Amino acid sequence: MSSPEANAGKKPAKLYTAVKVVNKITDFTAGALTVVLLIVVLTQVIGRLLEQSPPWTVELTRYVFIWMIFLGVSLGFRKDESPRITFFVNLFPQKTQKVIMMVTLIVTYGFFVFLFFTGLSLMGQQMDEISPVLRVSIAWVGLCMPVSACLSIFNLTQFLFSPHNEEQKGEK
DSSP states (O other): OOOHHHHHHHHHHHHHHHHHHHHHHHHHHHHHHHHHHHHHHHHHHHHHHTTOOOTHHHHHHHHHHHHHHHHHHHHHTTTTOOOOOHHHHTTSOHHHHHHHHHHHHHHHHHHHHHHHHHHHHHHHHHTTOBOTTTOOBTHHHHTHHHHHHHHHHHHHHHHHTSHHHHHHHHHO
């Protein structure tokens, strides 16, 4: 039988492995969507040059692009590459900066919780709606909102508790 101390060391390793798996899946999906977008747009351009553009290319481009945008938002939070204005925040004293950072985090988490539930609601409204050309449920497009919200919360939390973030806190 193993000791509690030995088991305690396994939990962070399992969590670290889970984080790596989720990140690899997200990275692969974003890369695959980029390749799909490239191929579909090239098909569309060549089709237009030949005056026989497949009608599905416009719709698929739009849907893939929407997914890429929402995945990109979540990926940005992995390394804290979210848009924000730090110039004005840095003008305040250190204690005020920490308060502003905490408020920003709370608002950001709140926004993603809102995005998650709004996305679920939107998907519910879109369940019976079918895209005109591809003939797929529009809910598949709307799924990007709750997925992005979950991944953003996951990535923001991952960044906050990462050793890299602790080093940055020590430098300031």
